[in-house]
Amino acid sequence: MNDRLALPVGTTLDRFIMRKQEDFPYATGELSQLLRDIALAAKIVNREINRAGLLDVTGAYGSQNVQGEEQQKLDVIANIRFIRALRNGGEVCAIISEEEEDIIQTGNTKGKYIVAMDPLDGSSNIDVNVSIGTIFSVYRRSSETGCDGTLEDCLQNGTRQIAAGYIIYGSSTMLVYTTGHGVNGFTYEPSLGEFFLSHPNIVTPRTGNVYSCNEGALNSFPEGIKNYVSYCKEQGYSARYIGSLVADFHRNLLKGGIYIYPSTAKSPNGKLRLMYECNSLAFIVEQAGGKATTGTQRIMEIEPTDLHQRCPLVIGSTEMVEKVEELVKADALVS
Ligand code: AHG
Numbered sequence: 001m002n003d004r005l006a007l008p009v010g011t012t013l014d015r016f017i018m019r020k021q022e023d024f025p026y027a028t029g030e031l032s033q034l035l036r037d038i039a040l041a042a043k044i045v046n047r048e049i050n051r052a053g054l055l056d057v058t059g060a061y062g063s064q065n066v067q068g069e070e071q072q073k074l075d076v077i078a079n080i081r082f083i084r085a086l087r088n089g090g091e092v093c094a095i096i097s098e099e100e101e102d103i104i105q106t107g108n109t110k111g112k113y114i115v116a117m118d119p120l121d122g123s124s125n126i127d128v129n130v131s132i133g134t135i136f137s138v139y140r141r142s143s144e145t146g147c148d149g150t151l152e153d154c155l156q157n158g159t160r161q162i163a164a165g166y167i168i169y170g171s172s173t174m175l176v177y178t179t180g181h182g183v184n185g186f187t188y189e190p191s192l193g194e195f196f197l198s199h200p201n202i203v204t205p206r207t208g209n210v211y212s213c214n215e216g217a218l219n220s221f222p223e224g225i226k227n228y229v230s231y232c233k234e235q236g237y238s239a240r241y242i243g244s245l246v247a248d249f250h251r252n253l254l255k256g257g258i259y260i261y262p263s264t265a266k267s268p269n270g271k272l273r274l275m276y277e278c279n280s281l282a283f284i285v286e287q288a289g290g291k292a293t294t295g296t297q298r299i300m301e302i303e304p305t306d307l308h309q310r311c312p313l314v315i316g317s318t319e320m321v322e323k324v325e326e327l328v329k330a331d332a333l334v335s
């Protein structure tokens with residue numbers, strides 16, 4: 001990252017965003033405003049999550065989302081909060097959300113941006129007080145402004161992201177994001193209602209000794225991935241799997257490690273969604289010096305054909321991801 005852009009720990013998110021914008025002479029401030037809209041929605045969702053045990057917002061909502069998965073009340077609440085903030089902000093013309101089958105038109109036809117989001121990630125962990133998250137990606141629309149966002153605007157590959165980030169609602173709440181100039185993390189101070197820069201210029205370790213996958217499904221993993229899990233055990237690595245992608249990813253980003261969600265018998269294309277889980281985290285991990293692939297292909301180069309398509313995900317420390325690629329390739333040669 002450019003040294004001129006470095007700001008001290010303790011800088012507020014607002015000031016950080018503003019200072020970054022000043023460093024780009026032609027920036028219009030719209031992306032800055034969009035990031036502030038996301039931070040505002042994050043604060044509101046954080047408040048709902050913290051009070052979840054007290055209010056009647058845990059448990060199932062009684063409906064299914066587009067993936068046929070049961071929606072939790074907080075999935076629905078987070079979806080509404082983020083859509084509302086982005087609609088009010090005015091910079092976004094269209095939104096892709098895990099919770100909505102079709103493109104959400106905000107009515108802001110002059111908005112230059114598209115946001116893809118998983119409003120609440122790790123929803124199976126809501127009721128049990130385990131870390132959950134929000135994931136987002138920002139794209140510039142390719143169509144002219146003045147009309148609704150199009151399907152083509154939404155189906156851009158991950159290399160075209162102009163920003164991506166996540167919020168982790170954990171033992172503390174953090175917002176981590178990139179605009180393609182390194183990755184920075186901000187910790188929320190609830191009594192002040194502000195995010196403060198706490199993790200400037202995050203660089204992920206080149207290797208690690210933690211692997212994260214749902215080993216309960218090991219029998220139906222592809223051979224190359226099974227071989228990698230055996231390799232991890234031979235090496236004496238530790239297994240860590242929370243079941244909230246954001247939380248597993250965040251730990252590995254800071255400490256070094258690998259997260260794998262391969263194809264399985266239950267989910268032949270993997271479980272995770274390209275547009276608002278895999279691409280967003282792939283952009284962040286690459287900006288932090290790590291790697292994200294399907295095992296054979298760079299995630300950000302997959303050409304999307306469907307708003308909600310899934311793909312296998314192998315993401316984390318570069319040397320660990322490359323070891324997976326090596327074993328997947330070796331298996332393809334023998335089979
Ligand atoms: P979501 O709550 O947005 O549907 O995502 C759940 C995802 C992800 O967070 C997690 O890593 C994965 O599902 C866990 O799946 P398994 O229970 O199959 O391991």
Ligand code: MN
Nearest residue numbers: 118120121122
């Ligand atoms: Mn998710």
Ligand code: MN
Nearest residue numbers: 098118120121
């Ligand atoms: Mn979700």
